[in-house]
Amino acid sequence: MCISLVPQPKSIKMLEGHAAYDTQCDRIIDVQMQPQAYVLKILPERIEIRAGSPQGLKYGETTLKQLCFCGGGQYPCLVIEDCPAFEWRSFHMDCARHFMPLDELKKMVHMASFFKFNRFHWHISDDQGWRIESERYPKLHQIGSRRQGDHFGDYDSDAWEGGYYTKAQVRELVAYCDSLGIQIVPEIDMPGHVSAILAAYPELGCNGAPVSVGTKAGIYWDILCAGKESTFEFIENLLVELLELFPGDTFHIGGDEAPKAHWKDCPHCRRRMEALGLENVGQLQGYMANRIAKFLKEKGRRAIAWNEASYGGNLDRDIVLQLWTEDKSGKVREHLKGGGQVILSEMLHSYCDYPYAFISLKSVYDADLASAALAGGGIGNIIGTECLAWSEYIRDVKTLEGLCWPRYAASAEVGWCGNDRPGYDSFAGRLENLFPAFALYGIEATQPDGWIPSEPEALKQLAAFQKNFPKEVMEGFAKAQEEV
Numbered sequence: 001m002c003i004s005l006v007p008q009p010k011s012i013k014m015l016e017g018h019a020a021y022d023t024q025c026d027r028i029i030d031v032q033m034q035p036q037a038y039v040l041k042i043l044p045e046r047i048e049i050r051a052g053s054p055q056g057l058k059y060g061e062t063t064l065k066q067l068c069f070c071g072g073g074q075y076p077c078l079v080i081e082d083c084p085a086f087e088w089r090s091f092h093m094d095c096a097r098h099f100m101p102l103d104e105l106k107k108m109v110h111m112a113s114f115f116k117f118n119r120f121h122w123h124i125s126d127d128q129g130w131r132i133e134s135e136r137y138p139k140l141h142q143i144g145s146r147r148q149g150d151h152f153g154d155y156d157s158d159a160w161e162g163g164y165y166t167k168a169q170v171r172e173l174v175a176y177c178d179s180l181g182i183q184i185v186p187e188i189d190m191p192g193h194v195s196a197i198l199a200a201y202p203e204l205g206c207n208g209a210p211v212s213v214g215t216k217a218g219i220y221w222d223i224l225c226a227g228k229e230s231t232f233e234f235i236e237n238l239l240v241e242l243l244e245l246f247p248g249d250t251f252h253i254g255g256d257e258a259p260k261a262h263w264k265d266c267p268h269c270r271r272r273m274e275a276l277g278l279e280n281v282g283q284l285q286g287y288m289a290n291r292i293a294k295f296l297k298e299k300g301r302r303a304i305a306w307n308e309a310s311y312g313g314n315l316d317r318d319i320v321l322q323l324w325t326e327d328k329s330g331k332v333r334e335h336l337k338g339g340g341q342v343i344l345s346e347m348l349h350s351y352c353d354y355p356y357a358f359i360s361l362k363s364v365y366d367a368d369l370a371s372a373a374l375a376g377g378g379i380g381n382i383i384g385t386e387c388l389a390w391s392e393y394i395r396d397v398k399t400l401e402g403l404c405w406p407r408y409a410a411s412a413e414v415g416w417c418g419n420d421r422p423g424y425d426s427f428a429g430r431l432e433n434l435f436p437a438f439a440l441y442g443i444e445a446t447q448p449d450g451w452i453p454s455e456p457e458a459l460k461q462l463a464a465f466q467k468n469f470p471k472e473v474m475e476g477f478a479k480a481q482e483e484v
C-alpha cells in the first residue's frame with residue numbers, strides 16, 4: 001500500500017497491520033504541542049489524534065481523509081508526527097475583476113482545506129469591481145459592483161456585468177471557512193486600484209472628477225486622495241463595517257501599483273506632505289498605510305500590505321509585507337532587517353493565473369525561500385507563503401479551477417514543508433495518487449500531462465496568453481509603473 005500525502009508530513013513511521021475506516025478515533029488536545037502540530041497514531045483497534053489545538057486536530061483528520069485514497073479499504077497502521085514549517089499558508093482569489101458565485105468560492109475553500117491551507121486571501125475591491133454589500137456606503141455595491149463591458153486583454157464585450165456578495169452571504173462564507181479551519185483575509189486595495197470606489201464616491205479622489213468602473217486590465221491613474229481628511233473618515237467607517245463581517249486577526253490594505261502622479265499636483269496632498277515634513281509621495285503612501293494600520297491595530301487586527309507600500313522607506317515594521325515583485329531600491333530588505341515580516345508570493349512561483357507554460361507545477365513547487373529579493377532578510381522573517389489567481393483573464397469557474405489546481409497544492413507543500421520539501425518528483429507522484437480527490441470535491445484540475453506542458457502545448461498557451469498584452473498595453477503599464 002502506498003502512502004501518498006500532500007503536504008508531506010514531517011515523519012511517518014509504518015507499523016504492522018491495518019485499521020478499518022470506522023475504527024474509534026480519540027481526539028486529544030495537548031497544550032504542550034505547537035498549535036498546528038499533530039500526532040496521528042493508527043493502531044488496529046484504535047486511532048488517536050493528539051494536537052496542540054483544534055486546528056491541529058483538523059490537520060490530523062485531513063491526513064486520515066487523504067489516507068483513504070491509498071486504496072485497500074482500510075488504513076495502514078502508522079504513526080505520523082507533523083507540524084507546518086510556516087504558520088501562514090494562504091491561497092488567494094480575485095473576485096473583483098470577475099465575480100465568482102458563492103458556491104464556487106466554497107468549493108475552492110473546501111479543496112484548499114484538503115491541502116491544509118489556513119488562510120483565504122479574498123480580493124474584493126479593485127478598479128473593475130467592488131463586491132461587498134455596504135449599508136454605510138451603499139453606492140459601493142449599487143454602482144461599484146457593475147460595469148458595462150469586459151475588454152480585459154484579448155476579449156471584447158459591451159455587455160453589462162457584475163455582482164456582489166450580500167452580508168448574509170459573507171457571513172455564510174466566513175462560517176463555512178471557519179468550519180474548515182480557514183480564516184478569511186479580506187483585501188481592500190488602497191490607495192490605488194480603486195476606480196470602483198471612486199465611481200461610487202468620486203469626491204475621494206484628488207480632483208473629484210467622475211470615474212467609471214474599469215473595463216480593462218492594467219494600472220489606473222485615479223487613486224484615493226491622501227490629503228483630504230474625509231478620505232480617512234471614509235476608510236475608517238468602511239473598515240468598522242467590514243471588521244464586523246470578518247472576525248479574523250488580519251486585514252489586507254493593498255498598496256500595490258498606486259501611481260502617485262495626481263498626488264504631486266493635488267493641493268490637499270501637498271499640504272499634508274508639508275505639514276508632516278514628508279519628502280516625497282512614496283512617504284505619503286507610507287504615512288497613509290501606517291495610519292490605516294494603526295486604526296486596525298486599535299481594533300485588534302494586523303495589517304498586511306503589498307511590497308510597494310514600503311518604497312517610501314517609512315512603513316511601520318508591524319505591517320506584514322506581501323512580496324510579489326522585485327525589491328525596488330532594497331526597501332523590502334530594509335523592512336525585514338528592521339524586524340519586519342513578509343509573506344512570500346513572488347510572481348514567478350505563485351501567480352497561478354499565468355498559463356502552465358509560463359509557471360509550471362514544478363515552478364510553483366520549486367519556489368526559492370531564500371530568494372534574491374530577500375537576501376539579507378533571511379528565512380526567519382517569512383511568516384508564510386501564498387499562491388494567487390488574479391481574474392482579469394478568468395471568466396468562468398472551469399478555467400479558474402484548472403489554473404489553480406493542482407498548482408495551489410504545490411504551494412501548500414511549500415508552505416507546510418518549507419525547505420524540507422522532498423522534491424518535485426516525490427510531490428508529483430504523491431499528487432497523482434491523490435488526483436481522484438479533485439473530482440470528488442467537484443474540481444476540474446489540470447491533468448498530469450498538463451503540469452509541465454509539452455513544447456507544442458506550451459507554445460500554444462503562450463501565444464494565446466500574449467494576445468492579452470499588445471504593445472500599447474505594455475507601454476501604458478510601464479509608464480504607470482514609473483509613478484508607483
Ligand SMILES: [Zn+2]
Binds near residue numbers: 224268
Ligand atoms: Zn490628493
